[in-house]
Amino acid sequence: MSDPSASPSCCHSDGMAASADGMERELARELTQLRRKVSVAVVLTALVMLSSLPHMLGVHSLPFLPAWFTSPWTQLILTTPVLFWCGRGFFTGAASAFRQHGADMNTLVAAGTGIAWLTSLFSTVFPQLLIAEGLPADVYYETTAVILTMVLLGNLLEARARGQTSEAIRRLLQLQPPTARVMRDGHAVQIPVSQVVVGDLVQVRPGEKLPTDGVVREGSSWVEESMLTGEPTPVAKAAGDAVIGASMNRSGSFTFRVSRVGGDTVLAQIVELVRQAQSSRTRVQRVADQVVSWFAPVVIALAIAAFVIWFLVSGNPVLAMLFLVSVLVIACPCALGLATPTSIMVASGKGAENGLIFRSAEALETAGKLRTIVLDKTGTLTRGQPEVTQFERLSGGVVPADSLLALTAALESRSEHPLAEAIVAYATRQLNPGDLPAVAGFEAVAGRGVQGVIAGQQVLVGTPRWFPELGIDTAALQPLVERLEALACSVAAVVVDGRIEACFGVADPLKASSEAAVAALRRLGLQVVMLSGDARRTAEVVAAQVGIERVIAEVRPADKSSVIRKLQEQGEGLVAMVGDGINDAPALAQADVGIAMGTGTDVAIAASDITLISGNLAGVPAAIELSRHTMANIRQNLFFAFAYNVAGIPIAAGVLFPLTGWLLSPMIAGGAMAFSSVSVVSNALRLRNFRPTPLPVAAS
Amino acid sequence: MTHLFAADLVKAEPLWRAIEQPMALKALVAIVGVALIAWELWWFLGRHGGGVVARESEAGVQEITITVDGGYAPSRIRVKAGQPMRLAFHRIDPSGCVAQVIFPDFHKTLDLPLDATTSLELPPTEAGTYPFHCGMNMVRGVLEVE
Numbered sequence: 001m002s003d004p005s006a007s008p009s010c011c012h013s014d015g016m017a018a019s020a021d022g023m024e025r026e027l028a029r030e031l032t033q034l035r036r037k038v039s040v041a042v043v044l045t046a047l048v049m050l051s052s053l054p055h056m057l058g059v060h061s062l063p064f065l066p067a068w069f070t071s072p073w074t075q076l077i078l079t080t081p082v083l084f085w086c087g088r089g090f091f092t093g094a095a096s097a098f099r100q101h102g103a104d105m106n107t108l109v110a111a112g113t114g115i116a117w118l119t120s121l122f123s124t125v126f127p128q129l130l131i132a133e134g135l136p137a138d139v140y141y142e143t144t145a146v147i148l149t150m151v152l153l154g155n156l157l158e159a160r161a162r163g164q165t166s167e168a169i170r171r172l173l174q175l176q177p178p179t180a181r182v183m184r185d186g187h188a189v190q191i192p193v194s195q196v197v198v199g200d201l202v203q204v205r206p207g208e209k210l211p212t213d214g215v216v217r218e219g220s221s222w223v224e225e226s227m228l229t230g231e232p233t234p235v236a237k238a239a240g241d242a243v244i245g246a247s248m249n250r251s252g253s254f255t256f257r258v259s260r261v262g263g264d265t266v267l268a269q270i271v272e273l274v275r276q277a278q279s280s281r282t283r284v285q286r287v288a289d290q291v292v293s294w295f296a297p298v299v300i301a302l303a304i305a306a307f308v309i310w311f312l313v314s315g316n317p318v319l320a321m322l323f324l325v326s327v328l329v330i331a332c333p334c335a336l337g338l339a340t341p342t343s344i345m346v347a348s349g350k351g352a353e354n355g356l357i358f359r360s361a362e363a364l365e366t367a368g369k370l371r372t373i374v375l376d377k378t379g380t381l382t383r384g385q386p387e388v389t390q391f392e393r394l395s396g397g398v399v400p401a402d403s404l405l406a407l408t409a410a411l412e413s414r415s416e417h418p419l420a421e422a423i424v425a426y427a428t429r430q431l432n433p434g435d436l437p438a439v440a441g442f443e444a445v446a447g448r449g450v451q452g453v454i455a456g457q458q459v460l461v462g463t464p465r466w467f468p469e470l471g472i473d474t475a476a477l478q479p480l481v482e483r484l485e486a487l488a489c490s491v492a493a494v495v496v497d498g499r500i501e502a503c504f505g506v507a508d509p510l511k512a513s514s515e516a517a518v519a520a521l522r523r524l525g526l527q528v529v530m531l532s533g534d535a536r537r538t539a540e541v542v543a544a545q546v547g548i549e550r551v552i553a554e555v556r557p558a559d560k561s562s563v564i565r566k567l568q569e570q571g572e573g574l575v576a577m578v579g580d581g582i583n584d585a586p587a588l589a590q591a592d593v594g595i596a597m598g599t600g601t602d603v604a605i606a607a608s609d610i611t612l613i614s615g616n617l618a619g620v621p622a623a624i625e626l627s628r629h630t631m632a633n634i635r636q637n638l639f640f641a642f643a644y645n646v647a648g649i650p651i652a653a654g655v656l657f658p659l660t661g662w663l664l665s666p667m668i669a670g671g672a673m674a675f676s677s678v679s680v681v682s683n684a685l686r687l688r689n690f691r692p693t694p695l696p697v698a699a700s
Numbered sequence: 701m702t703h704l705f706a707a708d709l710v711k712a713e714p715l716w717r718a719i720e721q722p723m724a725l726k727a728l729v730a731i732v733g734v735a736l737i738a739w740e741l742w743w744f745l746g747r748h749g750g751g752v753v754a755r756e757s758e759a760g761v762q763e764i765t766i767t768v769d770g771g772y773a774p775s776r777i778r779v780k781a782g783q784p785m786r787l788a789f790h791r792i793d794p795s796g797c798v799a800q801v802i803f804p805d806f807h808k809t810l811d812l813p814l815d816a817t818t819s820l821e822l823p824p825t826e827a828g829t830y831p832f833h834c835g836m837n838m839v840r841g842v843l844e845v846e
Contacts, residue, residue: 279807311729341837
């Protein structure tokens with residue numbers, strides 16, 4: 001089947017919070033109503049049971065119970081409201097489903113209790129007919145009342161538990177503060193967040209939550225984004241940095257310009273993605289769905305068959321009726337229907353709490369089955385921004401370090417080479433802020449470097465290969481170059497007036513979390529592969545630093561997806577690709593699971609199956625762990641639900657009766673049914689306790 | 701609850717004893733039972749009607765209103781492939797189960813307030829059958845795109 005969800009969405013995502021609010025109110029109303037019905041049902045049922053006590057104990061009467069109280073007519077009066085007021089929903093639900101050719105939970109409960117009540121009514125009104133047949137004129141009001149009360153109680157517990165499955169989304173929605181302090185006509189005014197528009201200037205004081213997304217204009221602070229990204233450490237923010245709504249400002253104060261509001265904010269997008277994932281279904285659920293749609297009609301057929309067979313065997317219509325009722329009320333299609341969706345609900349919410357956004361239930365299902373994981377080097381294992389990691393003076397150098405850096409920065413600031421940017425950034429960080437000296441006769445030599453004259457000195461910055469061509473002696477440089485290259489650095493040397501003064505080693509540094517994350521992935525039993533466009537030697541050095549043995553180097557960006565396809569064809573199992581989500585989009589799409597590293601400010605990279613909002617690689621093993629936990633939970637639920645019905649229905653039908661004399665009372669059957677769906681939901685709620693295994697290095 | 705397990709009750713209560721029934725009555729119960737099973741399976745699982753075709757608005761959007769009352773009426777909706785559609789759900793059933801309708805293939809959940817009509821717009825879609833169901837997966841319908 002095609003996946004139409006890939007088409008642009010056009011659903012009403014505005015007022016999402018409002019509609020979630022509405023659902024909340026509805027759930028609260030449902031709970032209040034259920035509670036009232038359960039209370040009434042419990043009281044009346046207790047009275048009915050007391051009234052039928054003599055009969056249950058097999059005695060004629062009990063001294064403390066008057067005869068009128070134990071009469072079947074009293075029981076009829078007590079039971080009828082339980083059935084038709086407390087249990088009204090089952091009958092109306094069954095009736096309207098019936099008109100739509102549907103049969104569900106309500107049908108089974110209504111049919112089971114209705115038949116027991118009608119039978120009892122018959123023996124209350126016409127006891128002599130039964131007695132003439134040699135049968136006791138027994139009534140089963142207490143059975144009817146107990147079943148209904150149990151099922152109602154089960155519904156109540158289940159509704160409460162269901163409310164908790166969507167807790168994560170509710171918590172996310174509550175993160176946004178209701179008001180913002182916005183500059184209007186030069187004054188700061190407090191206004192509701194819904195009135196904030198793009199371009200507004202918003203003031204944030206220490207300890208406040210950010211109302212929406214934006215870019216810092218002035219001031220600086222540390223901001224805690226953990227509730228959105230799962231990153232435990234606060235992030236430094238200064239002018240020009242992007243900030244996200246719902247994050248928590250720590251100590252500083254700042255003003256930011258609003259860049260996104262309403263449904264465009266990161267928070268709103270996360271909520272929407274989580275909701276989408278919760279609306280999708282796993283492959284395993286498709287099977288359960290098929291079963292559920294056949295379930296109730298088949299159970300009704302089995303119940304009728306049980307009645308016919310027991311009537312033929314025993315000739316006892318009352319006995320046959322009890323088997324019929326037991327089969328109807330023990331069967332629980334709800335447990336089957338709830339088995340996967342509740343686990344998916346809880347797990348995708350739990351993922352969001354940890355900064356792991358699953359795009360669909362299928363992504364959640366597949367992630368745990370991965371065998372091979374391909375990590376893009378640049379931007380995934382490394383920060384993706386080259387930095388000067390080594391600055392080495394040569395022994396024969398005469399220019400002081402400060403002047404040398406100033407000369408280099410002055411020259412390199414005119415260059416457009418990516419390495420130059422890193423060198424300028426490094427040099428200006430080391431120097432006091434000030435104007436760089438003027439450069440005369442600037443010239444860039446392609447593939448070699450740059451040269452110019454500064455304050456009368458001839459300065460060259462470039463690759464070591466360049467200098468022998470100019471007749472400069474590089475003997476002293478050579479061992480340094482080899483050492484730096486072994487560290488996966490690109491080397492640029494500085495020559496002043498024909499003498500090599502120093503050299504820079506520029507590398508794309510590893511993220512702090514990379515090594516621990518790779519180790520964690522291997523512990524989870526995955527084969528880790530590094531994919532890189534770099535030269536084989538550089539790539540292998542980086543791979544060795546993080547503990548990856550298998551490297552696919554010198555891959556052009558356009559070929560990344562064919563590399564993934566080749567791995568899939570080689571039978572490496574399910575293959576995941578982890579990349580930055582923008583350049584790697586085709587490879588992410590080709591992989592069985594595409595995992596995009598977010599930047600914390602842009603979750604729009606929804607083309608991937610999983611988005612790690614924090615950009616921390618530790619999220620990958622965490623996502624796989626969560627997936628494995630979730631699938632184990634779903635398997636438990638499905639196993640329980642299937643096993644319960646497969647074992648319960650035959651027992652209720654009396655299969656064991658000829659062998660052991662065991663017969664399930666309809667009351668026990670009703671109780672078992674009520675609690676089977678509660679158990680499934682409770683088991684799914686256990687996923688709320690999921691914590692990813694912490695890695696030795698958490699901060700990046 | 702003395703009749704939890706019947707071993708002792710077989711002796712204690714006359715209910716559990718066998719009764720001789722005339723052959724004709726047994727035959728009648730068997731025939732009625734089998735007929736009831738056949739009818740019930742046909743009613744719940746058989747195909748009823750060919751589904752309702754969505755009407756087309758002037759803007760080229762296919763529209764249909766679905767009443768939510770114990771089930772979806774209609775529950776089989778036929779639409780044309782490659783054209784956008786708008787499904788309006790009118791919910792009159794107070795049961796909490798039907799408060800949500802989920803289209804798993806579209807990754808869409810729609811909350812349905814009681815006694816109100818809520819619309820879901822879906823993009824043009826390829827031919828195929830796309831099931832939808834309530835929040836608890838018990839009430840179901842199907843969108844047939846052809």
